[in-house]
Amino acid sequence: xxxxxxxxxMVIDGELVGQGPDNVILDPFDNTSVGTCPEGTAQDVDRAxxxxxxxxxxxxxxxxxxxxxxxxxxxQAFEAHAEELATLITREQGKPLDAGGFGSRFELGxxxxxxxxxSAQSLPDRTVLDEGGVRAVEKRVPKGVVASITPWNWPLLIxxxxxxxxxxxxxxxxxxxxxxxxxxxxxxxxxxxxVLPKGVFNVVTGGGEVGAHLTAHPDVDKVIFTGSTATGxxxxxxxxxxxxxxxxxxxxxxxxxxxxxxxxxxxxxGLFFGSFINAGQxxxxxxxxxxxxxxxxxxxxxxxxxxxxxxxxxxxEADSAMGPLQNAPQRNKVKALTDAAVASGAKLLAxxxxxxxxxxxxxAILGDCTQDMDIVRLExxxxxxxxxxxxxxxxxxxxxxxxxxxxxxxxWGAPDQAAQVAERLVAGTVYINTHAELHPMVPFGGRKASGxxxxxxxxxxxxxxxxxxxxxxTPA
Ligand code: NAD
Numbered sequence: 001x002x003x004x005x006x007x008x009x010m011v012i013d014g015e016l017v018g019q020g021p022d023n024v025i026l027d028p029f030d031n032t033s034v035g036t037c038p039e040g041t042a043q044d045v046d047r048a049x050x051x052x053x054x055x056x057x058x059x060x061x062x063x064x065x066x067x068x069x070x071x072x073x074x075x076q077a078f079e080a081h082a083e084e085l086a087t088l089i090t091r092e093q094g095k096p097l098d099a100g101g102f103g104s105r106f107e108l109g110x111x112x113x114x115x116x117x118x119s120a121q122s123l124p125d126r127t128v129l130d131e132g133g134v135r136a137v138e139k140r141v142p143k144g145v146v147a148s149i150t151p152w153n154w155p156l157l158i159x160x161x162x163x164x165x166x167x168x169x170x171x172x173x174x175x176x177x178x179x180x181x182x183x184x185x186x187x188x189x190x191x192x193x194x195v196l197p198k199g200v201f202n203v204v205t206g207g208g209e210v211g212a213h214l215t216a217h218p219d220v221d222k223v224i225f226t227g228s229t230a231t232g233x234x235x236x237x238x239x240x241x242x243x244x245x246x247x248x249x250x251x252x253x254x255x256x257x258x259x260x261x262x263x264x265x266x267x268x269x270g271l272f273f274g275s276f277i278n279a280g281q282x283x284x285x286x287x288x289x290x291x292x293x294x295x296x297x298x299x300x301x302x303x304x305x306x307x308x309x310x311x312x313x314x315x316x317e318a319d320s321a322m323g324p325l326q327n328a329p330q331r332n333k334v335k336a337l338t339d340a341a342v343a344s345g346a347k348l349l350a351x352x353x354x355x356x357x358x359x360x361x362x363x364a365i366l367g368d369c370t371q372d373m374d375i376v377r378l379e380x381x382x383x384x385x386x387x388x389x390x391x392x393x394x395x396x397x398x399x400x401x402x403x404x405x406x407x408x409x410x411x412w413g414a415p416d417q418a419a420q421v422a423e424r425l426v427a428g429t430v431y432i433n434t435h436a437e438l439h440p441m442v443p444f445g446g447r448k449a450s451g452x453x454x455x456x457x458x459x460x461x462x463x464x465x466x467x468x469x470x471x472x473x474t475p476a
Pocket of ligand 1: 150151158178179215228230234235249381451
């Protein structure tokens, strides 16, 4: 192993822990080494939880404005190291630096923006009853130690979505990033250890076993998990042992319905973006498109044209619009789903080809797909989008809702008609003439198997607190 490869340690109680280069993280586009990191253990989790536990009362006791200022300092630290962190994300995750404004620099912009927005949020005491000499005041108090488990698609942005509301409300955090993309989180934690008091933000590396040890830990008071539905179920089971509150942001299979007669050529770019942001490796990306049978061919061709002009390349090359799949299992899954769809009669109008020597595939547009195909039924989570024809809008709504998932959905067409169709879709977020937009003040969460609870906005912040009510009767 070359000594030039940088090493990224865990951060526990403000200290860099684990100098052993147990794991080498490879660039998914070209298989070059990005960095090394240690493999965390159950003992590391125990140490991190103890550190978080010890730090929590002091952190919660800080005046609210002081905690807000330290959260702003987190945003400033992200800003000061934005280019370094964006480049590290591009190297370990694959998304280009720019990607038309939605690459790793955008991810850092989100980290800064969400940190600033969360700093400005607060949950003041609320008088909920005041009558007949009785007053009840609801306070929101921190839960305590938060366990955070993150995935590999937007590693630092999702980490920020977990960290900031947790610490803003007086909790301390132990985070376990995905073993596929741990480096940006480890580097961010090292940077933030210069900003936050010891023990407030700890990061332990490792895979499912380390994650399971963390979510089942008896000294953890809240679990926030973003990842697949299959793992989310295990997390919920393990948290049940200690009756620990969970926020689960899980998988999705977002439908987009294009209304009959909609201007499909004009909408193709929006539908393409919504499907292929981060090479489709986005929970809230479009995963299947329902288009009226009369408009199918025009939309398929317009999207195929965009696909043919999309440069897939290494993320540090300025003209790369799309990067690789992040890991081999995901790449193989997308390839297998695409091949199976074609074998069952789907038309591959563009893409689906290997690019370079690593894990990149060109964006695939699959026309004439049917509802029973796996690429329509399952979450492909990659650069391949199926188009399905429908005859009438009832059929489109029925197919869109025919899924175990309920994360996001979108309707494309005249706004009034689209709003009526949106009412009928079962999803946490329904977009009209757009998709995959998020805002720190707008609640985001999934229905059905896409999750429990929401992030962002007041509701998202409250999820890191418990209600504590002070009930007071005025003496007669
Ligand atoms: P994953 O479920 O495989 O892994 C997520 C994390 O869980 C990783 O850190 C992993 O090490 C950890 N883990 C694995 N087994 C565990 C266990 N038993 N206990 C605790 N932790 C465990 O998911 P992934 O492949 O990293 O991410 C892709 C999935 O995430 C997709 O399904 C995607 O839709 C979903 N996702 C959802 C959202 C959302 O907001 N709803 C956002 C991003 C990604």
